[in-house]
Amino acid sequence: MKNIVILISGGGSNMAAIVRAAQQQDWARTLGARVAAVVSNKADAKGLEFARSQGIATEALDHKGFASRDDFDAALMQLIDRHQPALVVLAGFMRILTPGFVTHYAGRLLNIHPSLLPAFTGLHTHQRAIDAGCKFAGATVHQVTAELDVGPILEQAVVPVLPGDTADTLAARVLTQEHVIYPRAIAALLRA
Numbered sequence: 136m137k138n139i140v141i142l143i144s145g146g147g148s149n150m151a152a153i154v155r156a157a158q159q160q161d162w163a164r165t166l167g168a169r170v171a172a173v174v175s176n177k178a179d180a181k182g183l184e185f186a187r188s189q190g191i192a193t194e195a196l197d198h199k200g201f202a203s204r205d206d207f208d209a210a211l212m213q214l215i216d217r218h219q220p221a222l223v224v225l226a227g228f229m230r231i232l233t234p235g236f237v238t239h240y241a242g243r244l245l246n247i248h249p250s251l252l253p254a255f256t257g258l259h260t261h262q263r264a265i266d267a268g269c270k271f272a273g274a275t276v277h278q279v280t281a282e283l284d285v286g287p288i289l290e291q292a293v294v295p296v297l298p299g300d301t302a303d304t305l306a307a308r309v310l311t312q313e314h315v316i317y318p319r320a321i322a323a324l325l326r327a
C-alpha cells in the first residue's frame with residue numbers, strides 16, 4: 136500500500152478534498168494508495184478534526200516547541216517516517232521547510248500554491264494579484280524544492296479576477312479549483 140501523509144496548518148480543505156477523492160475513487164483498490172496520516176504544526180488546526188472523523192491517524196507537532204527550524208524539521212521527519220510515506224503532501228502547510236527535509240523527501244513532496252507560479256511566490260498572493268491588476272489568477276501544484284515555490288509544476292488552474300474582487304472573494308474562487316487539481320495531480324503521480 137502506498138501511504139500518503141498530508142501536512143496542514145489550518146482548515147485543511149485541500150486535505151479534505153484529497154481524502155474524499157481517495158474514498159470516492161477507491162484509491163486503495165485503484166491505486167493501491169491511502170491517506171495514512173494527517174499531521175499539523177498546530178494542535179488546534181480544524182482539519183485535524185475532519186481527519187479524525189474519517190478514521191485517519193492525526194498528529195500535531197508545534198514548531199514553537201523547538202530551538203531551530205532544523206530541530207523541528209528533524210522531529211517532523213521522524214514522525215512522518217513512522218507512516219512510511221510514498222508521498223508527502225503539503226496542503227495549507229504554512230512552514231518553510233529546510234533543505235534537509237526537502238532532500239529527504241525529494242521526488243515525493245508536493246505543495247499547492249494559491250497563485251499561477253512563477254507569479255506571486257510567497258504569501259498574500261490574492262491581494263498581490265488584485266493590486267497588480269491581474270485579470271486572471273489561480274493555483275499551482277508543484278514539487279517542493281529548497282527554494283520556495285519554484286519546484287517543477289504538475290498542474291495549474293486558472294480563474295478570472297472579477298471587478299470588485301477582494302482577496303477573500305478571489306481566494307474562495309481559487310480554492311474551488313484547488314480542490315479539483317490537487318486530488319487529480321496526486322492520482323496521476325501515484326498512477327505513473
Ligand SMILES: Nc1nc2c(c(=O)[nH]1)N[C@@H](CN(C=O)c1ccc(C(=O)N[C@@H](CCC(=O)O)C(=O)O)cc1)CN2
Pocket residue numbers: 225228229230231232233234237246247248249257258279280281282283284285286
Ligand atoms: N522549502 C520549501 N518549503 C515550503 C514550500 C516550498 O516550496 N519550499 N512551500 C510552502 C507553502 N507556501 C506557499 O505555498 C508557503 C508557506 C509558508 C510561508 C512562510 O512564509 N511561512 C513562515 C511562517 C508563516 C506563518 O506561520 O503564518 C515561516 O515558515 O517562517 C511561505 C510560503 C511550504 N513550505
Ligand SMILES: NCC(=O)N[C@@H]1O[C@H](COP(=O)([O-])[O-])[C@@H](O)[C@H]1O
Pocket residue numbers: 143144145146147148149150226227228229247248249257258274310313
Ligand atoms: N503557501 C501555502 C498556502 O498559502 N496555501 C493555501 O492555503 C489555503 C488554505 O488551504 P486549506 O483550506 O487546504 O487549509 C489554500 O488556498 C492553499 O493554497
